Amino acid sequence: MYRYDEYDHALVQARVAQFRDQVARRLNGELSEEEFLPLRLQNGLYLQKHAYMLRVAIPYGTLSSRQLRTLAQIAEQFDRGYGHFTTRQNIQFNWIELEQVPDILQLLADNEMHAIQTSGNCVRNITTEAFAGVAADELLDPRPLAEILRQWSTVNPEFLFLPRKFKIAISSSERDRAAVRTHDIGLYLYLGDDGEKLLRVMVGGGLGRTPILNQTLREDLPWRHLLTYVEAVLRVYNRHGRRDNKYKARIKILVKALGIEAFAREVEQEWEQIRDGAAELTLAEYLRVAAGFSPPEYEEVHAIDPEYGAWLARDPAFACWVQTSVRPHKVAGYASVVISTKPGAAAPPGDVTAEQMQAVAELAERYGFAEIRVAHEQNLVLPDIRKHDLYALWRALSAQGLATPNIGLLTDLIACPGGDYCNLASTRSLPVAKAIQERFDNLDFLHDLGPLSLNISGCVNACGHHHIGNIGILGLDKNGEEYFQITIGGDQGRDSALGRVIGRAFRADEVPDAIERLLAVYLEYREVEEPFVDCVQRLGLAPFKEGVYAEPATAEVSA
Amino acid sequence: MNNTLGYRQGKACILTDDVWERVNEDDASGSLEYAVLDLHCWLEQLEAGRLQPETTGVLLGPDDEPEVLVPWIDRLALVALNFPRFMDGRAYSQASLLRTRLGYQGDLRAVGDVLRDQLVLMRHCGFTSFCIRADKSSTEALKGLSGFDQIYARSVASPEPLYRRRERQS
Numbered sequence: 008m009y010r011y012d013e014y015d016h017a018l019v020q021a022r023v024a025q026f027r028d029q030v031a032r033r034l035n036g037e038l039s040e041e042e043f044l045p046l047r048l049q050n051g052l053y054l055q056k057h058a059y060m061l062r063v064a065i066p067y068g069t070l071s072s073r074q075l076r077t078l079a080q081i082a083e084q085f086d087r088g089y090g091h092f093t094t095r096q097n098i099q100f101n102w103i104e105l106e107q108v109p110d111i112l113q114l115l116a117d118n119e120m121h122a123i124q125t126s127g128n129c130v131r132n133i134t135t136e137a138f139a140g141v142a143a144d145e146l147l148d149p150r151p152l153a154e155i156l157r158q159w160s161t162v163n164p165e166f167l168f169l170p171r172k173f174k175i176a177i178s179s180s181e182r183d184r185a186a187v188r189t190h191d192i193g194l195y196l197y198l199g200d201d202g203e204k205l206l207r208v209m210v211g212g213g214l215g216r217t218p219i220l221n222q223t224l225r226e227d228l229p230w231r232h233l234l235t236y237v238e239a240v241l242r243v244y245n246r247h248g249r250r251d252n253k254y255k256a257r258i259k260i261l262v263k264a265l266g267i268e269a270f271a272r273e274v275e276q277e278w279e280q281i282r283d284g285a286a287e288l289t290l291a292e293y294l295r296v297a298a299g300f301s302p303p304e305y306e307e308v309h310a311i312d313p314e315y316g317a318w319l320a321r322d323p324a325f326a327c328w329v330q331t332s333v334r335p336h337k338v339a340g341y342a343s344v345v346i347s348t349k350p351g352a353a354a355p356p357g358d359v360t361a362e363q364m365q366a367v368a369e370l371a372e373r374y375g376f377a378e379i380r381v382a383h384e385q386n387l388v389l390p391d392i393r394k395h396d397l398y399a400l401w402r403a404l405s406a407q408g409l410a411t412p413n414i415g416l417l418t419d420l421i422a423c424p425g426g427d428y429c430n431l432a433s434t435r436s437l438p439v440a441k442a443i444q445e446r447f448d449n450l451d452f453l454h455d456l457g458p459l460s461l462n463i464s465g466c467v468n469a470c471g472h473h474h475i476g477n478i479g480i481l482g483l484d485k486n487g488e489e490y491f492q493i494t495i496g497g498d499q500g501r502d503s504a505l506g507r508v509i510g511r512a513f514r515a516d517e518v519p520d521a522i523e524r525l526l527a528v529y530l531e532y533r534e535v536e537e538p539f540v541d542c543v544q545r546l547g548l549a550p551f552k553e554g555v556y557a558e559p560a561t562a563e564v565s566a
Numbered sequence: 567m568n569n570t571l572g573y574r575q576g577k578a579c580i581l582t583d584d585v586w587e588r589v590n591e592d593d594a595s596g597s598l599e600y601a602v603l604d605l606h607c608w609l610e611q612l613e614a615g616r617l618q619p620e621t622t623g624v625l626l627g628p629d630d631e632p633e634v635l636v637p638w639i640d641r642l643a644l645v646a647l648n649f650p651r652f653m654d655g656r657a658y659s660q661a662s663l664l665r666t667r668l669g670y671q672g673d674l675r676a677v678g679d680v681l682r683d684q685l686v687l688m689r690h691c692g693f694t695s696f697c698i699r700a701d702k703s704s705t706e707a708l709k710g711l712s713g714f715d716q717i718y719a720r721s722v723a724s725p726e727p728l729y730r731r732r733e734r735q736s
Contacts, residue, residue: 014716014728021714029683037706038683045653046683128653158718158728164690165662165721168655234719234727245659280667285726286719292729 008069008378009154009299011119018161019116022123026050027109034106049129049167051122052108055428059103062125063115067135067153068096068381072368075379077118079364085111090364092348092357094421094472095174096134096381097125101428123161128169128256130160130241134176136184137382140300141343141390143335144181147196147204151297152233153177155288159234166241170248171256173241174213181501186383188212188220188503189475191258192240196230204230210240210270211262214469218505219259222267224274231288232278238286239278243270303376308340308393318398325401327450328412333397342394346387346404347411349419351444355437356422357385366407374400384421384460386414416453417461418444421472425465425482434482434489436465439518446519456526459539462497475499477540478525479506480518491518495525495551496543509552521555528554567602569704571685571711572673572695578711580704581695586623586644588677598622602646605630612638619643625677628656632664642672647693649678658691665692665722682710690715692722 011019026046033043047053051062063078070078078098082090085107086100093099103111115121125132133156135149136142156175160166166173178185179196187193193209206228212221228236244258262270319326334343346367349356359367371379371389374396380388387409392400404410413419420443423429425436440463447453462476466483473479479494490512497506513521526539528551533542543551567588572581589601598616602623611617623644626632635642645664647657657676664670676688677697685696689711698707720727726734 014718014732017714018716018718021716025714042652042681042683128655160719162717163719163721164687164717165658166655167687168653168658168684242659242662246656250654250656285730289729289733291733295729 008071009150009296015119015158016116019119019121019123022050022121022162023109023112023116026112030105030109045127045168048127049124050108050112051125052103052105053126054430055101056426056430057428058101059105059108060428061100061103061108061111061122062093063098063100063120063122064125064132065097065120065381066157067133067139067150068137068383069139069150070379070381072371072377072379074118074120075364075368075371077114077120079361079368081111081114082361082364088362089358089360091355091424092359092381092385092387094383094385094470095125095132096137096383097132098381099424101424124167126172127167128171128173129167130163130169130173130175133157133160134174134185134190134383136178136180137345137380137386137388138180138184138334138343138390139380140302141336141338141341142180142184143337145179145337146181146198147179148297148300149177149179149185149194149196150300151293152194152196152230154296154299155233155292156237159237166245169241169245170250171253171258173244173258175237183500183503184383186472186475186499186503189214189218189472189499190221192237193221194233199227206230206233206236208236208240210274211259211267213257213259214472214474215257216254216467216469217257217259218469218474219263220503220505221259222262224267224271230293231290232282234288235281235284235286236274236278238281239274242277243273247273302338303378303391305338305341305391306393308395310339312340312393312395315394315397322398324412325398327454328401328410329397331412331414331416331454332410336391338391340394342392342397344389344392344397344400345382345414346389346409347414347419348386348409349413349444350408350411351413351418351448352441353408355424356420356440359387363407363409366403367409370400370403384419386419412450413453415458415460417447417456417459417478418453420444420461420463421476422463423465423470425463429465429470431468432465432482433467433484434465434491434515436463436471436480436482439463439480439482439491439515442515442519443522446523456530457536457538460497460499461522472499473497474505475503476506477538477543478522483512485512489515491515493518493521493525493555495548496540498540507548509548510556524555525551567675567677567697569700569702570675570695570697571704571708578708580708584695586675588625602644605634609634623675626657626660628654628660630660632660632668635664635670636668639668639670642670644673644675645670646675646677646697649676649680652679652681652684654679658687661688661691661693662722666725682707685710686713686715690717690721690723 176190177194195207209221422440426432461478462473463480464471464473475497492512494506608624619638619641625646675695
């Protein structure tokens with residue numbers, strides 16, 4: 008994986024010193040909270056309900072074993088023994104003291120990490136898919152361009168005070184696993200006829216109060232123009248994006264107001280002025296960064312491992328885990344493994360203890376190439392595991408409670424931290440997540456249901472990405488009481504779609520019943536092998552509405 | 567202007583001898599030498615033949631288009647850009663455009679909610695003087711112009727991105 012060079016080191020070290028000074032000035036009153044706010048946000052520090060929360064950047068979701076151990080150390084030494092992996096492939100620590108933040112940032116910097124721009128109205132962590140570089144269906148490795156974008160956007164002086172946050176994702180696989188359609192800028196990387204790397208640039212996506220999938224701004228952009236093109240988009244946005252209303256400040260609102268054609272004209276006009284200049288990428292730079300992502304030294308192993316085959320036949324629990332958690336690898340005899348951070352009701356989705364982090368770091372060294380990925384579904388991935396080692400790995404993960412065979416199933420749900428932690432939340436999403444996981448804890452039933460994503464957001468800011476869940480649950484405050492609205496039919500990837508509301512909202516304790524009735528409709532009407540979301544697509548909302556609301560005994564309340 | 571930082575012989579310092587003064591529209595009937603006027607007022611007074619771009623500065627708000635200054639861009643001695651709130655980053659783009667596209671060479675001044683911790687960013691985008699918010703110490707703010715300012719991307723102050731600088735060195 009990419010290693011810091013002297014410039015990267017110098018920058019993060021200087022940043023720690025700068026923030027140490029800013030914290031000291033905040034503590035002695037020289038800086039008001041208002042002045043300090045954007046400084047701390049741009050260093051990943053939020054003030055939550057009970058304490059500060061520190062969000063550490065995990066660029067494009069890639070960690071070394073050493074880095075994961077550092078995160079474990081932070082969890083132990085400065086937090087309550089756990090961290091929370093997020094839908095932006097980052098990690099959050101929820102119980103942080105302001106005075107200790109400079110020391111934490113120092114520890115991160117010493118291990119080639121930082122918390123820069125994980126919050127604030129600036130370009131956030133660049134994301135890509137967790138299987139970058141190893142997926143069997145990948146066209147090109149998106150990580151070099153993701154790292155180039157990371158560097159370009161880090162402390163880019165013109166774009167640190169944008170109207171609102173700005174999220175960029177890049178993907179290059181048949182199935183887009185990075186949810187690029189819901190990003191402010193989504194990039195899709197592919198090869199042109201002459202073998203040149205090209206980009207489709209999509210702009211104006213986002214969830215939140217106004218969920219919109221992004222629209223194509225430009226096709227076939229040669230990769231060398233990546234930075235100038237993104238610069239042109241950001242300059243148009245910085246100058247013309249709305250600043251009068253926080254909820255209308257994302258680029259999606261500007262794109263919508265102007266229309267994609269007019270917006271594209273503005274961008275092209277700006278781009279014509281800067282293209283082919285000093286800011287264009289060079290091949291030398293691409294190759295320098297790409298060298299950091301050259302494949303590890305895979306062993307030549309046979310595609311079929313008899314011992315692995317034997318364990319599959321002998322141990323049904325192992326076979327069940329393999330079915331949900333193991334993904335094809337582009338190198339014969341290898342596989343990628345998804346580690347579920349969602350054991351059910353036992354722990355909130357995405358929460359991982361320091362001990363578990365240590366164990367995963369150790370297993371990544373023993374069976375992989377000391378590399379771990381964070382998936383935007385909040386799970387962890389070991390990208391390079393020999394099939395021969397899968398059984399031993401599974402046993403080791405099971406011992407740590409990290410082998411729940413529910414990847415891609417209903418209980419692999421995504422939930423924001425909600426009102427238990429977050430100041431913005433209008434409802435508590437975690438108890439609802441827990442109630443659903445308790446209700447649907449029968450593995451046979453879950454496997455019979457098949458692929459199904461369920462996303463919960465505790466408020467309209469949509470951090471749980473409820474709009475793109477096959478089933479989405481949105482928490483709403485109604486006169487001080489928590490209600491939950493259900494949407495169905497949302498999807499991510501190549502078939503991205505926004506879910507539609509099925510009807511009136513439910514009280515928290517009614518949600519599991521409502522989901523059960525919803526699933527009953529699906530089970531009744533589905534065709535062979537038809538996933539839930541396809542079934543919704545085919546049938547429309549009506550039968551689901553009927554099934555969910557026809558039940559006479561429920562105490563529904565008008566939304 | 568009081569409480570203003572700038573450069574003398576390439577060194578950042580407090581400008582104790584700064585000649586410029588903000589002048590409101592209502593007070594624009596007197597001498598306009600070394601006055602700094604809002605754009606619309608500046609244009610009116612220019613049309614009335616009451617000012618020379620060489621000796622009367624112009625202040626742009628974040629909504630103003632820097633392009634309107636093109637006819638006088640080589641004659642202007644001072645362009646000021648207003649930060650109504652330091653969280654409002656439009657002036658960074660205006661500054662970059664004035665320097666790189668419009669070729670403005672004179673003094674480019676940040677006014678308004680101008681604070682120590684943003685000065686390095688402003689300098690990168692082409693600002694050359696900084697009128698620090700009145701309630702803040704300019705001596706303290708001066709520290710904001712020293713220290714580390716390495717970035718990866720290109721900026722006005724550093725016209726080549728890091729990779730080009732590095733490639734040239736090696």
